[in-house]
Amino acid sequence: xxxxxxxxVLLKHYVSGxxxxxxxxxxxxxxxxxxxxxxxxxxxxxxxxxVSKVLESGHKDYKEGDIVWGITNWEEYSLxxxxxxxxxxxxxxxPLSYYTGILGMPGMTAYSGFxxxxxxxxxxxxxxxxxxxxxxxxxxxxxxxxxxxxxxxxGSKEKVDLLKNxxxxxxxxxxxxxxxxxxxxxRHFPEGIDVYFENxxxxxxxxxxxxxxxxxxxxxxxMISQYNLTQPEGVTNLAHIIYKRIRLQGFVVVDYYHLxxxxxxxxxxxxxxxxVVYVEDIAEGLEKGPAALVGIFSGKNVGKQVLVxxxx
Amino acid sequence: xxxxxxxxVLLKHYVSGxxxxxxxxxxxxxxxxxxxxxxxxxxxxxxxxxVSKVLESGHKDYKEGDIVWGITNWEEYSLxxxxxxxxxxxxxxxPLSYYTGILGMPGMTAYSGFxxxxxxxxxxxxxxxxxxxxxxxxxxxxxxxxxxxxxxxxGSKEKVDLLKNxxxxxxxxxxxxxxxxxxxxxRHFPEGIDVYFENxxxxxxxxxxxxxxxxxxxxxxxMISQYNLTQPEGVTNLAHIIYKRIRLQGFVVVDYYHLxxxxxxxxxxxxxxxxVVYVEDIAEGLEKGPAALVGIFSGKNVGKQVLVxxxx
Numbered sequence: 001x002x003x004x005x006x007x008x009v010l011l012k013h014y015v016s017g018x019x020x021x022x023x024x025x026x027x028x029x030x031x032x033x034x035x036x037x038x039x040x041x042x043x044x045x046x047x048x049x050x051v052s053k054v055l056e057s058g059h060k061d062y063k064e065g066d067i068v069w070g071i072t073n074w075e076e077y078s079l080x081x082x083x084x085x086x087x088x089x090x091x092x093x094x095p096l097s098y099y100t101g102i103l104g105m106p107g108m109t110a111y112s113g114f115x116x117x118x119x120x121x122x123x124x125x126x127x128x129x130x131x132x133x134x135x136x137x138x139x140x141x142x143x144x145x146x147x148x149x150x151x152x153x154x155g156s157k158e159k160v161d162l163l164k165n166x167x168x169x170x171x172x173x174x175x176x177x178x179x180x181x182x183x184x185x186x187r188h189f190p191e192g193i194d195v196y197f198e199n200x201x202x203x204x205x206x207x208x209x210x211x212x213x214x215x216x217x218x219x220x221x222x223m224i225s226q227y228n229l230t231q232p233e234g235v236t237n238l239a240h241i242i243y244k245r246i247r248l249q250g251f252v253v254v255d256y257y258h259l260x261x262x263x264x265x266x267x268x269x270x271x272x273x274x275x276v277v278y279v280e281d282i283a284e285g286l287e288k289g290p291a292a293l294v295g296i297f298s299g300k301n302v303g304k305q306v307l308v309x310x311x312x
Numbered sequence: 313x314x315x316x317x318x319x320x321v322l323l324k325h326y327v328s329g330x331x332x333x334x335x336x337x338x339x340x341x342x343x344x345x346x347x348x349x350x351x352x353x354x355x356x357x358x359x360x361x362x363v364s365k366v367l368e369s370g371h372k373d374y375k376e377g378d379i380v381w382g383i384t385n386w387e388e389y390s391l392x393x394x395x396x397x398x399x400x401x402x403x404x405x406x407p408l409s410y411y412t413g414i415l416g417m418p419g420m421t422a423y424s425g426f427x428x429x430x431x432x433x434x435x436x437x438x439x440x441x442x443x444x445x446x447x448x449x450x451x452x453x454x455x456x457x458x459x460x461x462x463x464x465x466x467g468s469k470e471k472v473d474l475l476k477n478x479x480x481x482x483x484x485x486x487x488x489x490x491x492x493x494x495x496x497x498x499r500h501f502p503e504g505i506d507v508y509f510e511n512x513x514x515x516x517x518x519x520x521x522x523x524x525x526x527x528x529x530x531x532x533x534x535m536i537s538q539y540n541l542t543q544p545e546g547v548t549n550l551a552h553i554i555y556k557r558i559r560l561q562g563f564v565v566v567d568y569y570h571l572x573x574x575x576x577x578x579x580x581x582x583x584x585x586x587x588v589v590y591v592e593d594i595a596e597g598l599e600k601g602p603a604a605l606v607g608i609f610s611g612k613n614v615g616k617q618v619l620v621x622x623x624x
Binding site (some may be wrong): 205226232233234238240244246248251252 | 494509514515532533534535538539544545546547548549550551552553554555557558559560561562563564567
């Protein structure tokens with residue numbers, strides 16, 4: 001029983017530009033389910049945040065049968081260094097997939113970025129890009145719970161409908177149908193934007209800078225429109241950072257995991273009462289991984305993209 | 313005696329792009345030195361921070377003979393609304409011109425931007441652009457007093473010499489002689505930059521973003537390279553704000569004038585003991601105003617550009 005088949009998603013080579021499905025391989029390898037004595041060496045598949053069940057552990061904090069979330073390889077069985085495990089899962093009355101999303105890295109990202117970096121006040125005007133995504137859909141709901149006016153942007157009619165009908169955004173912008181994003185923002189924010197939760201960068205940031213209010217804040221979570229460009233678009237309206245005394249602040253969720261217990265206390269009751277919802281786009285089976293990954297960069301997924309490797 | 317000649321510097325028209333001397337007029341007008349009963353209406357010359365002596369005042373805080381600094385017109389005599397006067401000058405053992413510089417708006421800008429926005433710690437690495445200018449020369453000296461390693465950039469050999477020999481910068485970069493600013497920064501900051509005091513924007517900011525340290529801070533004071541461009545240069549490396557969790561924060565000195573007394577307590581002893589110096593580039597006579605203004609945008613001035621309208 002020690003050696004078992006272990007399907008993996010591997011990168012064929014270093015990828016520059018947007019990934020294509022042909023950059024990835026599905027490989028049937030094998031893995032020894034007994035803990036090795038020494039080395040952690042292993043072929044490195046793609047990694048991502050995942051939920052795993054412990055089969056065997058040499059670490060005092062984890063034992064067989066525990067469910068954990070953290071950084072895992074894209075494969076059926078993994079040898080995971082303890083440092084990659086973020087938290088043991090204590091609450092299992094909610095879907096386990098939530099620990100890759102609303103109760104995992106994206107949830108903590110939305111929470112820390114909006115509340116800790118964005119410093120929102122009740123009644124303020126909030127704009128969110130990639131607003132139906134893994135993080136954005138939560139920023140919008142948190143902002144509404146906080147008493148803010150919230151507008152989101154997304155790239156399809158289906159997503160825009162979700163923003164207004166499912167996540168409670170006050171208004172929604174389909175950026176692919178707006179000739180002039182600056183004008184669209186002026187329409188929805190005649191008095192300007194206090195907090196812009198930045199997920200996309202590039203032209204969107206440029207238009208937002210023209211519409212920020214005095215002392216506005218921009219938590220910078222991501223710039224997905226720019227990541228895989230050989231030459232990023234130039235942002236030209238940065239002088240507005242001075243005119244409006246804007247704080248533009250990059251953050252990474254790992255700096256905020258000490259707040260995880262506080263976050264669960266905040267969000268779990270809202271989930272159980274149905275006051276916060278979470279939309280997932282679930283692909284079944286490791287072999288769907290490459291297409292799911294590639295789809296994220298073209299906005300194909302609706303909500304948090306989840307890849308199911310196995311169900312219990 | 314009520315009507316006197318009043319030389320003024322006037323704009324001929326709205327200026328787009330960099331100002332030229334031909335955009336400005338020197339005009340001999342007259343002014344009534346008795347306070348009018350009602351209206352404040354007046355032709356509007358260029359305004360700037362100036363030091364003035366009160367001839368007559370209807371405001372309880374000011375009386376004949378007081379010396380004040382604040383926003384004044386470029387003219388010999390001015391009717392100044394009280395709101396434009398920032399502070400009455402109490403310490404006259406230092407040159408009065410200092411209240412247009414080290415003890416005025418530029419000094420408060422350097423102090424609030426570096427200490428309040430930049431949150432510097434002893435031993436950190438600081439980079440300053442426009443480092444010999446009205447603000448930059450002080451940021452460098454404040455950073456040295458604070459125990460930081462400080463490198464400045466400027467655009468001539470004369471300025472670079474000042475940085476090292478007069479203001480105590482550890483190293484200085486003549487950006488006009490560097491083919492590759494990124495490489496120059498890597499040379500002077502092999503471990504990266506903690507605080508970048510931003511005065512210029514554009515390509516300099518782009519190179520700095522590549523060299524910031526984790527949790528670096530960028531107080532954004534100015535972007536003088538961009539102000540008068542019809543189309544600003546695009547900044548392409550903003551994604552580093554995320555990777556390095558950078559805080560980029562615009563500020564305007566008027567938000568910090570409540571700290572003015574604290575600032576004077578800090579800086580006056582240093583001036584009297586010669587531990588902080590201030591270099592001024594003095595033009596004599598209102599008629600030199602247009603050339604002095606135009607020169608700022610091409611970096612002609614060395615140190616704080618001061619225009620002397622009259623000496624006591």
